[in-house]
Amino acid sequence: MHNLLKEIESQPNLGCCRTILAYHGLSENLTAPNVVLRANVFRSILTECPPVVYQNDLILGNFAGLYSLPIDEREEKLANTFIDLLGTRDFFQHSDHFTADYEKLLRVGVPGLLEEIQASLEKYAGDQEKTNTLRAMEICLRAYKELLLIYSEKAISLCGIPGYNNDILRKMSADAQTVAFEKPTTFRQALQLVWAWHLSFCLEGKFAMALGRMDQYLYPFYLADKAAGRITDEEAVALFEAVFAKIHEWHHFLKYEDVANICIAGVDENGEDATNELSYFIIEAVKNLNIPGPNLSARISAKTPDSLLDAALVSIGTGLGYPALMNNEVNVEALIKKGYEVKDSRNFTMVGCVENFLTGQQPPWADGRYNAPVCLDYVFFNGYGTQNFRHGIKTGDCSEIQTMDEFIRRLEIQLRRLADEEMLLYQLRCDKINPINYQQPFLSILCQDCIGRGLDVNMGGAKYPATYGLGIMGIATMADSLAAIEQVVFIDKKATLTELRDALAADFVGYADLQQLLLDAPKYGNNREIVDKYAVWFVRKVAEIFDEKRTPQGGRVFCGIASNINNIYAGKEVGATPDGRKAGAPVSDAASPMYGKDCRGSTATFNSLMKPDYTDIAVGSVINQKYSPVMFSDPEKRRKLLALIRTYFEGGGQEVQINATSRETLIDAMNHPEKYPNLIVRVSGFSAYYVTLNRMVQEDILNRTQQR
C-alpha cells in the first residue's frame, strides 16, 4: 500500500468538530445578513481547523485536522442549535455535486478573483443584496487564501522534525505561499491551488464535488515545467497520487467515499482530440493507488487514440474497474440537444457517479428517481400501486384492453402522471427554502458568471439555470414486461390480460406455468427486435415526457438511465411484473439488461444496447459488464475488448463500466451458483457456463485467473 494511504489510515479520529468551528464564525457578527453569516462560518471552519501535514505528502492540505480536536459535548450541542437552524441546502435543492471552473482559478489565480469581486462591488455599489453576496464571496476567498498561508507556515515549522523531508516541506511551503498572492506558474502550484479549493469544499461539508478535467486545465503548467526542465513524468504521477490519496480520507474518517469525479480525455472546444500526457498519468496514479474514492471517468471519442483506451483497460483489469468509459459524442450531442452552446457542451464533466455537468456554468446537480415500472401496476390495477400504495390514474379495467397499442396508450398516461408527481416532489423541496437565505458564496466564486452578475449560483448567477435529473428505473423490466405481454397474450394467446393480472396479483402463486411462459419470453439484451423495440420506445417516451418540464429556475430536466443501487429500493415498490419478476424483487439495474437474462454473448448485449437513442438521455446512463481477467492481461484479447467498445460507441452506446471478474466472484459462484447463471468460461473452441462445471474444474479456472 502507498505510504501516504498508510499514514492517512493511522490518523486518530476524535469526531468531527465542524459544527463547533462553524459556531465560532457565526458568533463573530451576530447581526450580519444571512449570506455574510454563511461566509463567516466558512471562514472559521477553514482558518480554525488545525493544519496537519503528512510526512509522505507532496501537496499541502487535508482534513485530518477536522477530526483531531477533542469535542466538548455541551459546546457542540449549543453550536448545533444555531448551525442546524442556519441550515444548508440538501441534495435535492442544488447543494453539492458540482464541477468548479478550475481552468479559471488557474488562469487568474487568487489575486485575479479578488480583483474581479472588487470590480463587481464597485459596479453594484447601490445594490444592497448584491453587495452582501459579493462581500460574502470576498470573505470566503480570503479565507481560502488564509488556508494556503496557514499550511505554508505549518510546513516550514515542521522542518527538522524527524520523519519529514525538509526539501519537500520548503518546496510545498513556498508554493502555497506563492499562489496565495500570485497566479500559479508551475504544475505543483497549479495542483496546490486546485487541491486546496477541493479541500475547502470538503471542510465546508460538501460531498461529490468533482475535480473535473484535470488533464486539460493542468496541461499548460505541465508543458511549461517540461520545457523548463522542472518536472519529470514520474514526479507528475507522484503528485497526482498525493492528491488522489487524500480523497481516501473520506473512507478513513467518514467510512464512505467522496465520489470525486475526475474526467479525462474527450475533445477540446473545437471538437479535436484532447488526450494528452496527463490523461495517461492520471490513469497511472489512480491505478497505482487502487482506492475507490477518485471516481475516474474517461471521455472516449472516435478521435481518442487506441493507446488511451488500452491504458484504461489495463487499469480496469487490475480489478479497480476505473475508469468508467463515456461516449464523448453521444453525451456532447445530448447536451447540445438540450440547448447548451456547442463549446460548453464539449467541455462537459461528470459529477457524482455519471451525471453530465456544464463545467462551472450551472448550479449544483440534483436528481430524483422515476420508478417507471410501477406504471405497469397502475395499468393492470386501474391506477392502484399494489406495493407502493400510491395512486396513478384510473385508466379502466384491464379486461377492456384488446390490443398492445391500447396497453401502451394507457401505460403512457400513467407514465405522464408519474412524471408530474415526481416533478411536484422536486418543486415542493425547492419551494421550501428562500434562496436568499441559502446562498453558497464560496461555490459561486468559480461558477460563471456569479461574480460578474453579483448573484448567488442559485439566484441567477450561473450562466445556465439549475437542471434536474431523473434516474429512470427499470428499462429492461419495462421492455421485458411489454415483450412478454405481446408474446404470451397477443401473439401466442396463451393467457388473457385478465388471467395475467390475476397471476400478478397472486405474485404467481398458483400460476407457475404462466410465470414460466413469461420468463421464457424474449428478454432485452439478446438482440431480439420484439423486445428491443420496447426499450427504444421507452427511452424516447421518457425523454419526450420530461423534455416538456422545466425546473423552478427555468432549467431543463434531464433523464438518466442510471440507478446506482436504487433499483433494489425501486423494486420493493413494484408488484409482480409480466416479465415473470416477483413482487418486491429488484427491477433491472441502470441501463443494463435484467441481471442474468442476456445470454447470447457481449456482442448481442451491445447490439441491443445500441438501439435506443441515447442522445435523448442527457444525464448519462450506466451499463455494467464483466469479463474474465485474461481479457485484460493478454494484449491480444485486450485489443478485442477495445474493438468491442469502439463498435458499441460507434453504434451509439453511451457508457460502459467494465469490471474484471475477480477470484472472489468465481469463488462465490462456486458456492452460490444461482447468483451467477451467466458467468461464462471461454477457451479456444470451447465455452461453458461456469456454474455448470464441477468443483474440480472450477478450481482449474480459478488457478488460471491469478491476479497480478
Next chain:
Amino acid sequence: MKTAIISDIQHFCVSDGDGIRTTVFFKGCNLRCKWCHNVECISEMPQKLRYVIGAKEKIVDCGKTVTVEEVLQELLEDKRFYENSGGGVTFSGGEPLLQSEFLAVLMQRVKEHGIHCIVDTAGDVPFAAFARVIPYTDTFFFDIKAANSEDFLKYTCGNFENVLSNLRKLVAQNVDVVIRIPVIPNHNYSKEYMQKTCDLLREIGVKRVQLLPFNRLGSAKYEALGKLYLYKNFETMQKSDLTELLEICAQYFDAKIDG
C-alpha cells in the same frame, strides 16, 4: 443439404482466431478423440445434458436443426464487431466438414457480405469436402493430433494418412492453413514428440502452428451426458507449461500458444 445440425452458435468468441468472432459448433464428429472437450458435439443426434447445480438439475437441450438463412442472419448480427476487430466467423464442432454441402452454401452467403471465415477441422474427411468450401475459406484451422498413424489410432478412431493427404493437398493449393496441436498429457506433451511432429510438418511445408494447452473443462459435459471422461484427473495446463514446446515450434514456424 438445406439444413444442418449444430449444438450452438456462440457470439464474442475471443480464442477461435483473430478479432471478435462468432463460432458455429456443428454436431457430429468421426474422430472421437479421447480428450475431446466438446463431447456434446460428437453425436449428430440431439441430446439432453443434465447438469446438477447445487440441489437443482438443469437440463440443456443440445442439437438443433438450422437452415442456411437462420444461421446467416445470426452471423450477420455482429458484422460491425467483426469489421472493427479484424474478426469474423469460425465454423467448428464437432467436424464441420461432415456437413460440407450445407457449409459450402452457408459460407458462400457469408462471403457475399465480405466476412472473414475460418474452418476448424480435424481433417479426416474426403478431400471433396474441402474442395467444396475452399473457395469461401480464408483460413483452415487444421488439427494435427499425432505424429504418426499408430499414435493417432491410440487416441482417435481416424485415418491419419487421409488427414496428411488432405493437408498436403491444401498446402499444395496455397490455401492458408494454421496447424493446431492440442497438447495432451502422456501423449504428445514432450519435447521429443513435439520435435517429431515438427519434423513431419516441416516436410509437408506448413507455415503457421498453434499449440492448444490441454484442458479438462469439458468434464462437466461428460457427466451431464452420463459418460465417462478418461482425462478427468489430469490437470488443466497453463500457457506457461508449454513454453519449451513453443520454443521448438518457433524454430521452424510462425508459432504461438492459443486457448
